[in-house]
Amino acid sequence: MCTTCGCGHGDVAVEGEAALPHHHHHHDHHHAHAPGISPTRIIEIERDILSKNDHLAWHNRDDLARLGVLALNLVSSPGSGKTTLLARTAADLGTRRAVAVIEGDQQTSLDADRIRETGARAVQVNTGKGCHLDADMVGRAIRQLQPEPGSLLFIENVGNLVCPAAFDLGEAAKVVILSVTEGEDKPLKYPDMFRAASCMVLNKSDLLPYVPFDVEKCVEYARRINPGIEVLQLSALTGDGLGDWCAWIERQASAITAKAS
Amino acid sequence: MHEMALAEGVLQIVEDTIRGQNCTRVTAIRLEIGALSHVEPDAMRFCFDAVIRGSVAEGARLEIDTAPGRAWCHNCGHEVALPSLIAACPDCGGFQVQVTGGQELRVKDMEVN
Numbered sequence: 579m580c581t582t583c584g585c586g587h588g589d590v591a592v593e594g595e596a597a598l599p600h601h602h603h604h605h606d607h608h609h610a611h612a613p614g615i616s617p618t619r620i621i622e623i624e625r626d627i628l629s630k631n632d633h634l635a636w637h638n639r640d641d642l643a644r645l646g647v648l649a650l651n652l653v654s655s656p657g658s659g660k661t662t663l664l665a666r667t668a669a670d671l672g673t674r675r676a677v678a679v680i681e682g683d684q685q686t687s688l689d690a691d692r693i694r695e696t697g698a699r700a701v702q703v704n705t706g707k708g709c710h711l712d713a714d715m716v717g718r719a720i721r722q723l724q725p726e727p728g729s730l731l732f733i734e735n736v737g738n739l740v741c742p743a744a745f746d747l748g749e750a751a752k753v754v755i756l757s758v759t760e761g762e763d764k765p766l767k768y769p770d771m772f773r774a775a776s777c778m779v780l781n782k783s784d785l786l787p788y789v790p791f792d793v794e795k796c797v798e799y800a801r802r803i804n805p806g807i808e809v810l811q812l813s814a815l816t817g818d819g820l821g822d823w824c825a826w827i828e829r830q831a832s833a834i835t836a837k838a839s
Numbered sequence: 840m841h842e843m844a845l846a847e848g849v850l851q852i853v854e855d856t857i858r859g860q861n862c863t864r865v866t867a868i869r870l871e872i873g874a875l876s877h878v879e880p881d882a883m884r885f886c887f888d889a890v891i892r893g894s895v896a897e898g899a900r901l902e903i904d905t906a907p908g909r910a911w912c913h914n915c916g917h918e919v920a921l922p923s924l925i926a927a928c929p930d931c932g933g934f935q936v937q938v939t940g941g942q943e944l945r946v947k948d949m950e951v952n
Contacts, residue, residue: 618866618952623856627848627870627944710841741841744877769924770877802934803924 631745634713638720638748642731646838648831649731651749653771655764656737658757659781661689663814663823664732668698670824675831676729680719682711682736689734699723710741713748728835730827739768750834751776758782758789762796769803777808777826784813842878845944846886852946853896860951865896867950874908875924875941899949908941 626632642649652660661681668677677698681689682705690702701719703711716733725731733749735742743752754775756764759782765772772778778800780793797809810826812819853865868887872878880903887901910921912928913935919928921936928936 618950619862620948620950621856621860622948623852623946624948625852625856625946627845627852627946630848630851708844710844712844741844744841744845766925773924805935 628744628746631713634717635746635748638713638717639750640748641720642725642748642750643834643838645725645727645729646835647725647727647729647731648827648834649733649747649749650827650830651733651735651742651747651752652755653735653739653742653752653775654737654755654757655739655760658737658755658760659814660734660737660755661692663755663779663781663812664734665692665696666814666817666820667732667824667827668693668696670820671730671827672696672698674828676726678723678725678729678731680711680716680723680731680733682715682734684708684736705736709736709738710745711735711747712745716747727838728831730831739764739771743768743770743774750830753777753779755779755781756796758786758791758793760791762792763799765796765799765803772800772803772807775804775807777810779823780809780811781814783811783818784816842882843886843890845878846883846890849887849946850890850894850896853949854894856949857895857951862951863895865899865949865951867900867902868896869902869904869947869949871904871906871943871945871947873906873941873943874922875938876944878944880905896949904947906941906943909939910936911939912936 652664654660664679668679671677679693679698679700681693681700681702683689683702684705687702690700693700701722703715703719705711711733733747752775754771756778758780780796793811800807800809808826810819810823812823849868849870853868857865872880872883883903884901891897891899908921908923909918912919912931912933914931914933915928918939919930919936921938921941927934
């Protein structure tokens with residue numbers, strides 16, 4: 579509402595485009611505003627704060643879907659074993675499908691170097707001070723990588739169980755990795771992430787005899803937040819449980835490839 | 840802190856909206872933030888103050904409307920208030936709840952002159 583005259587025509591709806599300017603001549607009463615003073619008015623916006631990111635994510639998803647590429651966004655706290663799991667997965671699945679990896683870290687290309695050693699292609703994204711990957715960074719990395727049709731694209735997000743939950747990258751699914759050396763109560767402490775994920779991987783299962791981690795409780799907590807979350811238990815180090823993980827990926831990939839063809 | 844990226848997103852939306860408008864200054868910005876969204880209002884205020892410096896919205900007031908968390912309880916068969924993502928249904932104590940509201944993250948409107 580215009581606070582100079584009280585008229586209600588200031589509420590111009592603007593959805594992604596320039597709104598009509600505020601006119602004071604639509605009323606049947608005549609008045610003038612003081613010259614040179616711009617009247618205060620409200621402009622309606624009604625846009626999601628993440629709309630730009632979500633729009634870019636939509637494009638990433640669309641590009642990947644047309645190529646039949648399965649993209650998985652791997653999220654966890656630092657040190658859960660994401661890179662070890664990815665290197666192992668790239669080596670195991672690389673014989674069947676081309677694998678490409680986008681590595682997100684604040685600094686260094688150490689993780690991308692590790693992935694390249696397996697023969698998979700990798701692009702490192704350094705976020706600098708940033709705490710998460712966003713759809714723009716991933717779109718740029720995809721253009722660099724040019725993934726092959728029907729291939730697998732793993733996005734290793736910055737190690738952080740908070741911020742990456744909010745940012746859609748255009749992935750088919752988020753996979754949250756939790757190692758058994760962490761607390762089983764992480765799903766309750768970081769519910770946004772466990773709610774956003776389609777699958778929870780419990781890594782470092784070879785250490786279960788030595789740590790007080792309660793698998794059953796952890797799964798109960800995760801399903802409290804997200805009743806539909808799938809759970810896989812494995813050790814990226816020993817390879818135990820990797821068969822189920824690769825089969826899960828293959829199922830997701832087949833669904834994406836089938837849609838593209 | 841992802842609130843910094845979100846605050847930059849708010850400023851970008853404001854700057855996009857103001858283009859072509861006959862106004863010189865943004866004096867207030869109103870957001871709607873759901874109680875179950877990914878945003879901590881205090882962190883958003885802190886980041887907002889940092890990103891608006893030197894912009895058309897410098898000095899603008901930040902108003903935050905909080906949308907309450909709501910969920911459908913599958914046990915009770917009705918909608919209930921849900922204060923957080925880890926909360927149980929306040930009526931039956933169960934966790935078979937599906938979030939139906941409180942995840943908003945929107946720029947509602949702004950005051951300009």
